[in-house]
Amino acid sequence: MSKKVEFLYLSQEDVRAAGGLDMKMTMEAIERAFKLLNAGQVIIPDKIVMELPPGERERGRINGLAAYIGGDWEVAGIKWIPSFPKNPFQRGLPRASALIILNDTQTGLPLVVMDGTIPSAMRTGAVGGVGAKYLARKNSEVLCLIGLGVQARTQAMAIKEALPSLKKIRGYDKAVERGVEGAKEIEKLTGVPTKYFSTPEEAVMGADVIVTATVANEPIVKEKWVKDGSLFIHIGSYVEEEYEVVLNSDKIVVDDWHVVKHRKTPVLARMYDEKLITDSDIYANLDEIVAGKKPGRESDDERIFFAPIGMAHEDVAVASMIYERAKREGIGKTLTLWNEPIWI
Template sequence: MKIGSEVLYLSRQHIASLSIGMSEVISLLEESFLEKAQGNVDALAKIEVHPKRDDNFINAMVCSFPKYNIAGLKWISAYPGNREKGLPYISGLIVLNDQETGVPMVIMEAGVLTAIRTGAVTGLSAKYLARKNSQSVAILGCGVQARTQLEAVLAICPELKIVKAYDINKAAITLFAQEMELRFKVKVEHAFNPQQAVEGGDIIISAGPIVTNPDPVIEGSWLKEGCFGAPIDYDSYWKKSSFETVDRIYVDDVPQFESHRQMGYFNAVPPVYGDLADLVSGKLSGRLNDSERIMAINLGLSLEDVAVAALVYNLALKQELGQLLPV
């Protein structure tokens, strides 16, 4: 590869073939947030645009990461209506530049990486915030994200035995159950409604589409004492009472979270306690006892994408994967 005259392209298939381990990504993100806590990362809040209608959005996510000598951009879209067209809900690209010269080094498909890192950041949050003896997990929304979410919490909480799954599309639950039972040897129970999924759950993950004007369903009274909640779909599934029922709320980045409040999200969410950088660095405490209800609202931060993309790039170089394109 000739730096400056060629750029490496990595497709969805290239990235999937690397078989990146979830535990490895969780550890990478833990190290990356520690770098952020030490002031060594410049991770900007998302820039968000809404083409055509409010529930479609495209984000620009930018980060400079000196530890890996790279700067990166993820340009990622989420279009809920794409499923009806046979297209992915999430799609996009990541570009990494050499930090010394500014020269682009690699362009890669962003969907696979986004699914992996979104699961991993939930896993990292669960490491500090979920009960160590958690036995059951509820997953609402059985799409691509649900699969990596389950993989991540199983990596952190191996004692999980029961998965309760709900989706408005019953066929999606069936397919999810078949795949996850075969892959992870866990029992997946079909929930007929959100309440049946959530009640009694030690870990509750909502993985539906992100919408600007949500119609949330999760009530505070459904939340078991000691549970850990992870809404990866912003505030789309959770009612005001559920946010108010939890003892503490963490996010992956406070400034980015507050910028999204200004966009109209999270109006029902009380003040947050802190973010992942404070948590992994020990500046803030994690779970104090088994009765606390705790939530992590991780919006997805650019440092997560750039750190994992750097890992993907280096693995691809070692395995001589990808296609060289002239600049």
């Protein structure tokens, strides 16, 4: 009996060919994953965050996110993702790059190794989109994007999918050239008129949904700019808004409060450590809302603050979706792990 072990390898081009840029499919995978999480069929160890000296904002960090998903998925996996903020400006390289490995849960053997850069960006956008589906006003027309990098693109794609009523997108980025080009790219991706503004105030004022996706560590968005009935989605890793934006929200929603507190750097974790908010101030984890255990938006006047930190089961779900499609359509390259194991 042969003990040869093979696995599928998917390059970034293969991932794209297997639906990696299909936002509707990605959002469906994310919702399904959160329902399984609520049903107790997901295992997520704490995220590994390896900060490289002198500090993650000066040089970079590498994160490791692992998860098991049961149900009709029955798969385990890990994403290894470096984040080096200076790459786009100094080296012409993406800030984040990633690899994802999925494993068979009966043998532990690898099923696939794939580029994780696209799945990671898409799943982060999709979580914002799923949040908008449940937490934004259904007639929302104006989206504001603070930060017009890669994450702004996938957030815009997902929020457009969640809110077909969207009519305008406004954007701000402190890097003018990136902001102007980012706005053009977002308009192409979404079909929604998108305009770059030279100040964050102009971009935020009157917006129904506000998304911050930056590496800022000081407030960009002021409380007085945020209107009643809006949804604020905080995607960045640090502090992007005045604390009052959080404190004056009617509901605070996260993907998982334990994970947010474990990370320490996001605005909600800092506010918790500074005793400005407590556990009881968190209205819900997203899985409770997706599973129907708690209502999302209950009135058009509510201000809601949603701050997903990013969870490993999201990556495993999206990667599994891509892997399943790649197998069906014969995409990718089969590689040999071993012909015969050296030891048993």
